[in-house]
Amino acid sequence: MVKQNRHSSGIGGSLILIIFIVLTLTVFSVLTLVSARNELGTVNRTAKVTSDYYAAEKAAAEKCAELQQALEGVTDPQQIISLAVQCGAQQELSSDPNVTEFSFSVEIDDRRSLKTVIQSADGKLKISAQSIVSTGEEIIIDDGIGIWDGSSPLT
Numbered sequence: 001m002v003k004q005n006r007h008s009s010g011i012g013g014s015l016i017l018i019i020f021i022v023l024t025l026t027v028f029s030v031l032t033l034v035s036a037r038n039e040l041g042t043v044n045r046t047a048k049v050t051s052d053y054y055a056a057e058k059a060a061a062e063k064c065a066e067l068q069q070a071l072e073g074v075t076d077p078q079q080i081i082s083l084a085v086q087c088g089a090q091q092e093l094s095s096d097p098n099v100t101e102f103s104f105s106v107e108i109d110d111r112r113s114l115k116t117v118i119q120s121a122d123g124k125l126k127i128s129a130q131s132i133v134s135t136g137e138e139i140i141i142d143d144g145i146g147i148w149d150g151s152s153p154l155t
Contacts, residue, residue, distance in 0.1 A: 049109075053132075056108040060116045060130070063088075063104055067118065068125050080120050092117060101128065111136040
């Protein structure tokens with residue numbers, strides 16, 4: 001009987017290595033695709049929020065121009081307040097008796113609005129503050145710690 005020597009040419013090890021490399025590249029490409037899709041969703045949401053904010057800021061600027069035109073030449077504080085209220089503004093309390101303050105809000109979306117506070121002094125209007133305020137329901141968070149009173153939870 002003749003012994004046959006079978007020498008492996010190493011094809012099995014190379015094949016396993018190639019399969020492992022292809023599998024690794026496939027996993028990384030799928031992870032990259034999922035990450036890119038998530039980032040696209042975030043970018044789209046950010047673009048919408050930003051465009052909504054700038055649309056509200058533009059509407060607030062137009063409202064300021066409307067108020068400026070309505071109040072042009074008026075110096076009496078009571079008349080200023082009356083005309084501002086007629087234009088849709090609300091009176092604000094001012095710490096300075098020589099300054100009249102009023103504000104108005106422009107809706108950004110269903111949960112937020114842009115509040116603009118305007119000061120009127122010496123016949124001139126000046127925006128003193130702009131802020132984003134929540135218009136939705138108040139969120140109440142109960143973060144109290146429940147303390148066990150010693151009774152059985154089953155009774």
